[in-house]
Amino acid sequence: MTPKRRTLLWALAAATAPAVRAQSNPKIVFGYTAVTDFASVFVAAEEGGFKRRNLDVELKFIALNSIIPAALQSDSLQIGGPTPSVFLQAVDGGLDLVLVAGGAVTSKTITSFGLVARAGSGIKSAQDCVGKKIGVPGLGAFLHVTFRAWLKNSGVDYRKVHFVEVAFPQHGDLLRGGSVDAVVSADPFMSRITDSGAGYVASYYSTFLPENNQTIVHAAKREWVASNPAAVHAFRQALLESANFMQQPKNDAKVRAAIGKYIKLPPEVLVKLQISPPGPMVSDRQLAYWSALMKEQDMLKTDIDVARLIVK
Known part of the structure; x- marks a missing residue:
């Protein structure tokens, strides 16, 4: 090899080395909302799951779940936790996003979210919601879609209910002020509302949902995933470790x-x-459930191939 060629190769190696290092250990800004469904990510951050895999993960609070896809598209986030319905609507709208992992799943034992009515509103059933103004923490997000499904299953036309988008922390104040008749909320906000007397739980409607379907999914741009396969794999492995940690009763206080x-x-x-x-881990079956539910509510314009959206 000639000295000139050797010098050229050294220069090329020096120029490309930072890019290689960046790809092997990229900075990941992860977007989450104020719900316990992100517990496995929180545990990975606090119990060293990310650090043990040399992942540099910054957790960033996002007020409304519905804006997470836009934040991913703009590269403000590298991975974020939209609800399945928000994710599917974003894909339906043309964003090239994929799922790298899952958050939490439904269970009929969970009564930590439901319909919380304003004190004195008289709302006790699905039929009582007709003509009422109901706040949801994200139009098209998990609570909005599942609540509309409950209304439909109860024989109520959800189009006769007026929904407004309201962030979780505002639920109590809007009920107290009379700006909304009810909210579809979740703990800890739901408990705070009922403890304060501003509202009461009219229905733990969530118990009608089938078990083991994703409530939160972890999405990223397809382009970013293709450029960072090792980081994606490490991120998923950290969450698998967290899930095992969470399932051990001795770790409850740390969780x-x-x-x-x-x-x-x-x-x-x-x-x-x-x-x-x-x-x-997200399966085709889980994502297909949400796709079918959204089709019933005329929320999707296209037929989505869910298998193409999950990183295996």
Whole structure:
């Protein structure tokens, strides 16, 4: 090899080395909302699951779940946790997003979210919601879609209910002020509302949902996933480790402490929280359930091939 060619190769190696290092260990900004469904991510951050895999993960709070796909598209986030319905609507709208992992799954034992009516509103059933203004923490998100499905199953036309998008922390204040008749909320906000007397639980409607379907999914741009396969694999492995950690009763206090740190909950609230089962792996069947449910509600314009959306 000539000295000139050797010098050229050294220069090329020096120029490309930072890019290789960046791809092997990219900075991941992860977007989450104020719900316990992100517990496996919180645990991975607090119990060293990310660090053991040399992942640099920054957790970033997002007020409304419905804006996570746009944040992914703009590269403000590398991975984020939309609800399945928000994710599918984004894909239906043309965003090239895929799923790298899952968050939590449904369970009929969970009563940590439901319909919370304003004190004195008289709302007791699905029929009582007709003509009412009901706040949801994201139009097209998990609670909105599942609540509309419950209304339909109860014989109520959900188009006769006026839905408004309201972030979780505002639910109590809007009920007290009379701006909404009810909210579809979740703990810890639901418990705070009922404890304060501003509202009451009219229905734990969530118990009608089938078991073991994703409530939160972890999405990323397809382009980013293709460029960072090792980081994607490590991220998923960290969540699998977290899921195992969460399922051991001896770790309950640590799991709750991790949740409390990221969604700012005091110990007296944390101790009463129900925590949904972790579901770090997403299946075609789970995503197909949400696709079918959204089709019933005329929320999707295209036929989505769900198998193409899950990173295996």
